Amino acid sequence: EAGVTQFPSHSVIEKGQTVTLRCDPISGHDNLYWYRRVMGKEIKFLLHFVKESKQDESGMPNNRFLAERTGGTYSTLKVQPAELEDSGVYFCASSRADRVETQYFGPGTRLLVL
């Protein structure tokens, strides 16, 4: 069984540009989460999808961040326009509907905004 995959693994962009991160959860996992770790800080929750619906987006920092999960499969997280403080590692995780508490994490996307 393939794990959670994320693309790209690294991204370096300039302030003001747009970046789109992709997450492919484990097949059959209804729950998909995005987290972010800014350097030197703790990993923080961004949002939670159940299938294609946003269950909780309380962690999204501002309206420059847009997450989608069309069809309830993969998800994208777009940052537009990117700011310096958006730099960090973005993690995606997924879990089964009947084992919600067990989240499996992807390797993360390392975003650097210059």
Add this chain to the structure above:
Amino acid sequence: AQSVTQLGSHVSVSEGALVLLRCNYSSSVPPYLFWYVQYPNQGLQLLLKYTSAATLVKGINGFEAEFKKSETSFHLTKPSAHMSDAAEYFCAVSETPGANSKLTFGKGITLSVRP
């Protein structure tokens, strides 16, 4: 609101020594508690979890943790450290899953193992 405290940012032990990584939590509802490990250039891997069953939880790679409600703690231990245990360790808490299953993490602690 939930929170997790992991004191210190770095722990160094000798190979074969006891590993003890501390975690204290705050939660207004019965929590689920987790330890994750991140090896260099990899994602987070679940080491073990407490979900209101046995208070002593055994995980992978010889790690275990004990839930102590009176101390609001969930410390991670391993009797004998291996070089391969060098990694960053994260303690996390979630509310008893229902509508809210998001994880709240501590800052993480880096474990170094000396030969």
